[in-house]
């Protein structure tokens with residue numbers, strides 16, 4: 230069978246049938262465990278944000294899971310292993326044959342479905358839905374709850390011509406101009422992440438059933454009455470349909486479409502020989518397509534997205550250029566989406582912007598982080614900024630948050646696997662049952678309810694109030710142009726940033742008298758500034774680390790200590806530990822690895838690549854005594870012994886621009902379409918602006 234590895238495809242190079250079998254033997258024992266045509270789960274020895282970002286930049290199929298040993302990734306054969314090796318990264322194999330694990334899961338799923346009449350999920354489902362199941366159920370929900378559910382079809386068909394569908398849930402759902410705050414729930418940007426669509430559907434059932442329940446679920450009633458929940462379970466129907474419904478080959482090779490991540494578009498940079506065939510059967514296999522969570526225009530083209538068409542993290546030909554991404558962007562641009570969750574698998578994370586370290590902390594950081602904390606209180610995940618995992622660009626919230634102001638999160642659902650056994654990945658994770666980390670805390674079900682309550686919370690968005698006569702429509706509108714990242718070329722050089730335009734607009738249909746309209750803040754977070762803190766003292770003077778006498782044996786460790794001083798003597802935004810040695814970078818024989826233990830005895834940072842020097846950065850380090858453990862796995866040598874130092878930098882102070890942007894509000898008379906009044910409205914987050922009689926002609930003159 231023809232075997233193509235991602236790395237071979239990147240050069241547009243076709244590996245001759247059978248040729249890759251000879252690449253199987255690598256000199257290292259871990260690499261030797263990888264067989265071509267088989268995908269493996271490995272942990273790459275990348276323990277710092279910088280190292281993980283470097284791995285992500287290689288176009289390796291990284292997961293979002295970070296363990297104390299490093300970053301988990303899927304290697305699709307020995308060629309991927311070589312890419313890692315060439316970049317100086319070690320790895321250990323966790324699961325040498327992912328396809329075998331998947332076969333085991335599929336068998337368990339068949340057994341669960343056969344022996345379970347009804348699961349405890351709101352829908353009672355016992356197995357992963359197909360695309361047809363999703364569409365059928367969306368239709369059925371709209372018929373079952375005609376007043377509470379409005380079916381929607383997004384603006385663009387998918388690349389292969391499929392409709393992208395969803396539902397909107399609220400009382401009197403048909404009136405989309407009702408001024409209620411909107412929560413957008415999305416699944417399946419990434420095709421193989423099957424649990425994500427399931428979670429989103431179950432939440433729809435949950436809200437509707439609990440709203441209608443006779444026992445009277447007050448919380449669900451309040452949420453359904455006072456907010457609008459838009460549910461788009463399958464953002465990427467082409468990719469999902471192929472991943473879910475293609476006949477598995479069972480080897481997870483390039484032609485086993487079950488592991489497809491991207492959509493179905495053919496990049497203009499694809500070599501001609503890979504452009505033939507259908508998305509489900511073509512010479513590039515599952516590698517055709519764009520990564521939809523790298524194609525959003527916000528910071529598009531930067532680090533952590535690939536410029537190469539065949540990479541699993543390919544950013545696409547143009548910012549926001551994919552029809553499936555344009556669907557979501559258009560939907561958000563035409564509604565006041567004050568909260569959203571883009572669901573992914575896996576790694577038990579709740580991620581918030583920024584997605585790039587270089588962006589700086591969001592101006593809403595304290596309140597944004599606190600909201601994340603509420604969500605992880607239910608699902609037991611880790612609450613962190615997206616960049617802390619590794620840099621990515623072009624992700625959903627790095628457009629939606631910075632440009633619209635709505636609070637968005639990425640959920641990375643589950644501890645292991647893109648689509649684990651249904652009972653674990655869906656039933657347990659959704660309901661908060663063992664073995665999920667949300668067991669006993671409510672699980673993602675409760676996290677979603679918390680997000681719905683946050684949607685109702687006036688402190689988290691903005692509110693416009695006033696009076697308008699019946700038969701009039703209020704509209705708000707804002708247009709602006711934003712830069713992408715400098716656009717990385719495949720060779721690593723940078724082209725200038727591109728520009729993209731957004732127009733945000735939405736309407737409120739007056740029912741006469743007082744109105745209340747939940748909107749996003751008028752000023753974009755992008756221009757508000759960045760969160761930071763004022764230093765309470767100078768940064769500390771640099772410290773030299775004492776290298777104890779002697780050198781460690783094979784796998785041996787040496788220890789050194791340093792102290793972080795407290796204000797007012799010193800206040801440090803970062804402490805940078807640098808350990809170097811005589812010798813060449815990338816030489817395993819003399820490589821030293823570094824781990825730093827904090828005052829409370831837990832590991833706070835590490836640097837364990839083949840780089841010389843190793844560098845570990847502590848952000849906002851707590852005062853106290855720190856221990857540095859320096860290890861040489863090959864055994865140290867006097868001639869190449871390490872030396873180290875710690876340097877300090879002040880915290881970044883807050884930088885707020887003072888810029889205020891406004892919504893342009895118009896009052897239009899429905900009968901003749903005439904604009905009765907126009908005015909600019911500035912409204913900040915958490916604030917209510919009382920606009921008085923917004924349709925009064927008198928105001929026009931002011």
Ligand SMILES: [Zn+2]
Pocket residue numbers: 418419422522572573574
């Ligand atoms: Zn994903």
